[in-house]
Amino acid sequence: MFGxxxxxxxxxxxxxxxxxxxxxxxxxxxxxxxxxRRDWDHGDFEQLARTAAEEHAxxxxxxxxxxxxxDSVRFVPGSFDDDNAFDQLARxxxxxxxxxxxxxxxxxxxSIPPAAFPVVLKQLARTRMADGEQRGGWRRVVVEKPFGHxxxxxxxxxxxxxxxFTPHDVFRIDHYLGKETVQNLLAxxxxxxxxxxxxNSNFVDSVQITMxxxxxxxxxxxxxxxxxxxxxxxxxxxxxxxALTAMEEPVSFDAESLRIEKRKVLTAISLPQDLAASTARxxxxxxxxxxxxxxxxxxxxxxxxxxxxxxxxxxRLGVETRRWAGVPFxxxxxKRLPRRVTEIAVVFKRAPHLPFSxxxxxxxxxxxxxxxxxxxxxxxxxxxxxxxxxxxxxxEVSMDFLYGSAFTESSPEAYERLLLDVLLGDKTLFPDHExxxxxxxxxxxxxxxxxxxxxxxxxxxxxxxKGADExxxxxxxxxxxx
Amino acid sequence: MTVTLWDTNGGEVVRALAAERRAGxxxxxxxxxxxxxxxxxxxxxxxxxxATIAAQAHPCRLVIVVRRQLDTADRLDAEVQVGGRxxxxxxxxxxxxxxxxxHPESVVLPLLAPDCPVLTWWHxxxxxxxxxxxxGVLADRRVTDCALAPDPIAALRRxxxxxxxGDTDLAWTRTTPWRSLLASAFDxxxxxxxxxxxxxxxxxxxxxxxxxxxxxxxxxASACEDSAGPGITDVEVRLGEVEEGDATSExxxxxxxxxxxGRLATFSRTGQPDRQLPLLRRPLGELLAEELxxxxxxxxxxxxxxxxxxxxxxxxxxxxxxxxxxxxALAAAAAH
Numbered sequence: 001m002f003g004x005x006x007x008x009x010x011x012x013x014x015x016x017x018x019x020x021x022x023x024x025x026x027x028x029x030x031x032x033x034x035x036x037r038r039d040w041d042h043g044d045f046e047q048l049a050r051t052a053a054e055e056h057a058x059x060x061x062x063x064x065x066x067x068x069x070x071d072s073v074r075f076v077p078g079s080f081d082d083d084n085a086f087d088q089l090a091r092x093x094x095x096x097x098x099x100x101x102x103x104x105x106x107x108x109x110x111s112i113p114p115a116a117f118p119v120v121l122k123q124l125a126r127t128r129m130a131d132g133e134q135r136g137g138w139r140r141v142v143v144e145k146p147f148g149h150x151x152x153x154x155x156x157x158x159x160x161x162x163x164x165f166t167p168h169d170v171f172r173i174d175h176y177l178g179k180e181t182v183q184n185l186l187a188x189x190x191x192x193x194x195x196x197x198x199x200n201s202n203f204v205d206s207v208q209i210t211m212x213x214x215x216x217x218x219x220x221x222x223x224x225x226x227x228x229x230x231x232x233x234x235x236x237x238x239x240x241x242x243a244l245t246a247m248e249e250p251v252s253f254d255a256e257s258l259r260i261e262k263r264k265v266l267t268a269i270s271l272p273q274d275l276a277a278s279t280a281r282x283x284x285x286x287x288x289x290x291x292x293x294x295x296x297x298x299x300x301x302x303x304x305x306x307x308x309x310x311x312x313x314x315x316r317l318g319v320e321t322r323r324w325a326g327v328p329f330x331x332x333x334x335k336r337l338p339r340r341v342t343e344i345a346v347v348f349k350r351a352p353h354l355p356f357s358x359x360x361x362x363x364x365x366x367x368x369x370x371x372x373x374x375x376x377x378x379x380x381x382x383x384x385x386x387x388x389x390x391x392x393x394x395x396e397v398s399m400d401f402l403y404g405s406a407f408t409e410s411s412p413e414a415y416e417r418l419l420l421d422v423l424l425g426d427k428t429l430f431p432d433h434e435x436x437x438x439x440x441x442x443x444x445x446x447x448x449x450x451x452x453x454x455x456x457x458x459x460x461x462x463x464x465x466k467g468a469d470e471x472x473x474x475x476x477x478x479x480x481x482x
Numbered sequence: 483m484t485v486t487l488w489d490t491n492g493g494e495v496v497r498a499l500a501a502e503r504r505a506g507x508x509x510x511x512x513x514x515x516x517x518x519x520x521x522x523x524x525x526x527x528x529x530x531x532x533a534t535i536a537a538q539a540h541p542c543r544l545v546i547v548v549r550r551q552l553d554t555a556d557r558l559d560a561e562v563q564v565g566g567r568x569x570x571x572x573x574x575x576x577x578x579x580x581x582x583x584x585h586p587e588s589v590v591l592p593l594l595a596p597d598c599p600v601l602t603w604w605h606x607x608x609x610x611x612x613x614x615x616x617x618g619v620l621a622d623r624r625v626t627d628c629a630l631a632p633d634p635i636a637a638l639r640r641x642x643x644x645x646x647x648g649d650t651d652l653a654w655t656r657t658t659p660w661r662s663l664l665a666s667a668f669d670x671x672x673x674x675x676x677x678x679x680x681x682x683x684x685x686x687x688x689x690x691x692x693x694x695x696x697x698x699x700x701x702x703a704s705a706c707e708d709s710a711g712p713g714i715t716d717v718e719v720r721l722g723e724v725e726e727g728d729a730t731s732e733x734x735x736x737x738x739x740x741x742x743x744g745r746l747a748t749f750s751r752t753g754q755p756d757r758q759l760p761l762l763r764r765p766l767g768e769l770l771a772e773e774l775x776x777x778x779x780x781x782x783x784x785x786x787x788x789x790x791x792x793x794x795x796x797x798x799x800x801x802x803x804x805x806x807x808x809x810x811a812l813a814a815a816a817a818h
Contacts, residue, residue, distance in 0.1 A: 214493065214592070288585035290492025290592065291558045291578075339496060339592035362778040363599065370596075376500060382597070387514075388539075389775060396598070397514055402504070461588045480597045 002080075002120055003111035004034035004045065007219075008144065010052040012175075013111060016415035018053035021069045022062065023412075025420055029102040031072040035089060037079045045075035058413050072100060080112075080119045083126070090127040097135065104137025107171075107422050111144060113223070118160060125164045132169075140169045142422055145236050146227060147172055147433075150447065151440035158433045171422050172436065176237045176342070177429040178414030178421075180403065181377045182244060185344065188371070188379065190249050195369065198348065200323045205366055208330045208345040209241050210482050212337040214289060216460075217311075221302030229313040230281075230450065233333040235443040237342075239266065240431060241373070242329055245344055246319050255427040259435065266438035270318040275449040280456065280468035282312035284336040287460035294336060294460045310455040311335045314468040315446060316475075328475065332468060336460035341482040342373040356392060364394045368480070377403040484566040488559050492589040495560045499574060499593065502564040513572075513595040515777065518617055519546045520586075521605040523577075528766065529605040530568060530575070535767025537571040540774040543595045544573040547617060549583040552810060556580035558589060584809065587616035599623065599777045603770065607631045608651070611644050613806040622801075625773050627652040628687040638687045642791035647779035647801040653687035654783045655769045659761055660692055660714060660739065663749065667737050673721035676734075678704035683711030692717065694790025695782070704789075712744040713763055 003009060020026050034045045050070070054061045076092055078085020096102055106129070110120060124130040124141075132139035141161060148154030161170050176182055189195055198204070211233055217224045224232065243262040250257040272278035285296035298305050312334030319329060348367040361384070368382040379401040387393040421429060456465040463479065472478055483505060485498045517537065521529040526548055533544050557579040564572045574593055578586055594600055601623040604615075608626035612618035628651050631637030641651055678696040682689030692714060693704040700719070709715045718738040734752075739761075741747040747761035784796040 288582075288588035290496075291582055291585075291589040292491055292556075293581070293585075338588075359778065365597075368597070376503075380596070387775065393776065395514060395777070398596075398598075461585075461591065463591075481594065482596055 001032065001109040001111060002035050002116075004075075005036045005038060005048070006111055008111050010048070011056050012413070012415045013109065013419070014049045014052040015056035015058065016413055016419050017049075018057045018061075018066070018069060019059050019413065019416050020420055022057070022059045022065045026069075027423065029100045030069075030423075031074060031096050031100050031102065032069070033089075033092065033096070034073070034075045035078065035085075036075075038077055040075050040077055042073060042075050046070050046073045049073055058416070080116050080123065083123070086123040086127050086129075090129050093129060094135070102137070104132060104135030105139075106132075106137070107140040107142060109142040109422075114146060114148070114157070117143075117157065121160055121164045130164045138169065138425065139165065140171055140422060140425070141165045142171045142173055144173050146231060147236070147436045148440065149227065149231055150444050151437060154433075154436055154440050158436075162433075167433070170433075171418075171427065171430045172432070173418055174236050174240050174431055175414040175418060176373070177240060177244075177431070178416075178418040179373055179377075180412070181371055181373045181379075182241065183429070184379075185244055185371050186253075196249075199346075201325050201327045203348055204324075204327050205347045205349045206328045206330060206477060207242075207245060208347065208480055209238055209245070209332075209343075210345070210480070211237055211241075211333040211342045212340060212463075212482065213333075213335050214337060214340045216284070216294065216297070216336055217300055217303075219301075221300060225303055225307055225309050228309040229311055229333050229335070230443055230447055234313050234315070234331060234446075235439050236431075236436075238331045238333060239269075239439045239442065240435075241342075241344055242269070242317070242319075242331065243435070245346070246321075246324055246329070248323070253428065255430075258428055259432050262431070263434050263438060265319060265321075266435055266442075268320045268324075269438075269442050270320050271442065271445055272316050272318070275446070276453075277474060278316040278471060279446060279449070280312070280314040280332075280465055280471050281310040281450055281453060282334065282458045282465035282468065283307075283309070283455035284311050284334075284460045285457045287336070287462065289336060289338065289461035296460065297336075308454050310450065312337075312455070312458060312464045312468070313446075314464065314471060316471065317442070330472065330477075330479070332464065332479070334458075334464050337463055338461055339482070340375065343482050344371040344373065345369070345480050345482075346371075347477075347480075356394060360392045361394045363396065365396055370480075483564050485562045486560075487562070490558050490560055492558070492592060495558075495562060495574060495576070495589065496592050498560070498562040499564075499572065502562055503572060505564070513543055513598060514541055515599045515601060515774065516543045516545060516594045517774065518590060518600060518602040518621065519544065519605060520602065520615075520617055521546065521548060523548055523550065525605050526575070529603075532605070532766035532770050533573075533603075534568045534571065535765070536770035536774055537573075538569060539771040542571065542774070543593070543598075544568065544571055545590055545593050546573065546575040547586050547590065548575070548577045549586065550577055550579045552580065552583050554580050556582045558582060585616065587620055590617060591620065594620075601625060601774060601777065603773075605630075605766075608637055608641060610640060611806065612646070612649070613644075613803040614808045616805055619803050619805045622648055623773070623777055624649045625652060625770070626650075629653050629656075634685050634687040635690060638690055638787070639791045642787050642793040642796065645784065645787065645793075645796045646799050646803055647781075647784065647797055650773060650780050650783050651687070651691075652766075652769050652773070654691050654780075654786065655772050656688040656713070656764070657692045657695065658772060659764070660717060661695060663739055663747070663759065663761070664696075664717065664719070664737075667739075667749070667751070671721065671737070673735055674723065675700040675702050676720045676722060677702050678719045679707060679717070680704065680714060681707040681709040681716035682714040684708040686711070686713060689714050690790045691783075691786050694788070695786035698785040698789040713741075715742050716740040 243265045247261040250261045314332035317329045346369045364384040370380040381399045385397045387395045458465040559577045561575040599622040602621035603625040628637040680693040697704040720736040750756045
C-alpha cells in the first residue's frame, strides 16, 4: 500500500482490512505492506494501523484479531524516487513469499496523488514487481480516482498503467459501487417483477441523482481547486449511479456483462443543446450550517481568492436509447449543503386521468421510487393515499424499507467489499477504462463550457444556487428535498 | 427512548435522530409531514402537548424550536425522542442561544422529513413579517395565532398585509364549528340574507374573521359587537327583503346562534322552537390537528380575511416567500 499515512488509508483502507480480518475473510497468507516516506520500522507502522483500526473500524475492536493481523504488518520506508527503497520493497516481497507462504500474489494499492503515479509505476516496472509471472502468481494494481482530469489525461494514465500491468489486472476504485444499496439497485431492478415493467420512458417522468455533502473541502484545497465538483464527483460517482439506474439487464452478473451494459449507457448519454439553461454551477459563500457558522469557499485555507472552481454542479442529461428517450436525468452534487445524502429518485409520470375533484389532489405529487444510497440505506416508495376523514383528500405517503431494520447484520463498508474483490480478482464492481473515458467525454464538454462562466454563489447551508432551482423550474419540475 | 444532547450541533442531532429511528424502526415509517413549532420557553409545555395531540391524528415529525436570548454565546441544546414522553411520534426539541437564534434553519433543514410538506406553527405572538423568520420561509403552510398577540385585531390586519397563500391563523380555526352550524342552517332557508352581526369579547380576532366570512359568503354587511365573552357569544343573520318605510321590518325573520357560556349553544330561528347544541371551545391540540388535515392553501380563509380587514386579491399572491434578513443587533445599534 502506497501512501499509508494519508487520510484514505487511515480512515478507510486499514479499518477495512481489520474488518475483513475480524469477519474471517482475509486469506491466511495476507500481509499488509506499507510504503511511505517516514523513518519508521514495522512497529511504528503497526501502531498507526492499530490506531486507525481502533478509531475507524466498523466492527468491534478485538485484541486477539488484531494480534493476528499485526503479525503480518510490514513497513518499508522510502520516497517514490528512491531506487534503493524500491529494491528493498521488492526484496521484502520475495521474503514474505517464503515467510508467509504467499504464492507470488500481490496487489499494489496506489493511495497517492495522481502526480506520483508515473514515478511509482516506473519503479514497479523497473524492479519487475509488477510482473506476476516472474514469481508465479498474480500482480494487481488498485487506482483511486481521479482517473485523470480530462479525457486526454485519463487516456495517458491508462496507457501508463497498462504498460506496467496488464489491463486485466488494473482495478479502478469508485467506492460508491461498493455500497450495499448500489448493488441493491441491481437486485431491486432485476430480481423483481414489480419495477422493471415501469422502468422506462412510458412511465418515468425524470430521474434525479443527488450526492450532497455537508462538509467543505476538508484540507483537500490543492486538489479540489483544480478539480471542482464536476471532476471530483460528477465524472465518477454520479455517472456511475446513472449508468446502473439506466442500463439494460445484463445477460449475467459477471464483470464483463455488467460492464458491457454500463458502457452502452455511458456512451448513449447526451448533453442538452443549451448548456447555459440546463446546467448550474455554484460556489459556497459563508453561511450557517448545522447550527454553526462556516466560512465561504474563497476563505478556505489554500484557496486563491479569485478561484472560479465550482463546489456545486447540476446538469440535465439525456440517455439516447429507446428505453429513456425524452426522460431527463438531473444530476447534482455539492459541498456545504444542509445534509449529507446520496440518493437516486425515479420520478414517475402523473396518472393520465384523475377521477377526483381538483382540490382533492392538490397535495398529490408524482409517485417516486427513491434508492437511498447513504445514510439510512434503503428504499422509499412514495404514492398517494386518502387522508383519514370524511372528505376525499389525497395526500402523499411514503413506504420505507430501511436496511438497518430489515437485516440485522450491518452493511459492510464499501472498501471492505472492494478490497476483498481485489484479492479475489472479481472486477464486477470496478469501472473499466472505457467507462472512465466515456464519462470524461461527457464531463469534458461541460467543463469546456463552464470554463467560460463564473460559478453562482450560494450560502453554505442552502440547497445549492438559485440557478439550479430555476433550471428545473423551466421544465416545470422541482428538486426533491432529500 | 430520549436522547438529550447538551451544547451540540446540527450534525449530532441528525445522527441521534437516525439512531433512534433505527432502534424503533417500526413506528418511524409513514411520515407525511414535518411540523415545526416555534415557542418561547414558558409556552413550550403547552406547545408540546398540543403538537402531540395533533401528531397522533397526523403522523409527523415534530421539530420544536425555542429561541432563547440573543446576547450570549452560540449554543444548541437538543432532546431527541422517538416514542418517548411525547407519545408514539418522533420529536426533536431544540433550544438555541446567541447568534444561532437568527439561523435556526441551519439546524432545522436537515431534520425535515424528505420531500414532505412542512408546516410551521408559531405558538405565541405572530411575527410581524413572516419573511423575516427563516422557519416561516422554509414552510409550505404557516399557522399563526393572532389571539396571542397584544393587539389581536391589529395583528390580524398585519396578517392580511403580510399574507401569502398557505398562511392560516388559529383564530380562523376556532370559527370552524360556528361556520359548520351556520352553513348547515342555510340548507333549509329560502329567504335571502340581509345583514349579519357577531358578538364577542372585545378584540376577539375569531369574531372579526367570522364576520368577514359572513359578509364574504353572503354578500351582506356584517357588524361586530363587544360582549362579556367568553370568546364568540352570539351570531345573528337577519333574513328577507326590507320593504321601504316598513317600521316593523327590524323584527323580521332571523337565525341566531348564541353561546354565552363557552359550552352550550342555542340555535334559534324565527317561528321555530329553539334547539340546544354543544359548541365547545376546543383545546389547542384539536385546532392544530384540524390545520394539519389540509396542506393546501385555504382560499375561504383568504376571503374572510379580505372582508375582515378590507384587503383584496390575497389569494393571487405568490405562495413563496424570500427571506428578508433582519439583524436585531444592527437594528439596536442603529437605534442608539
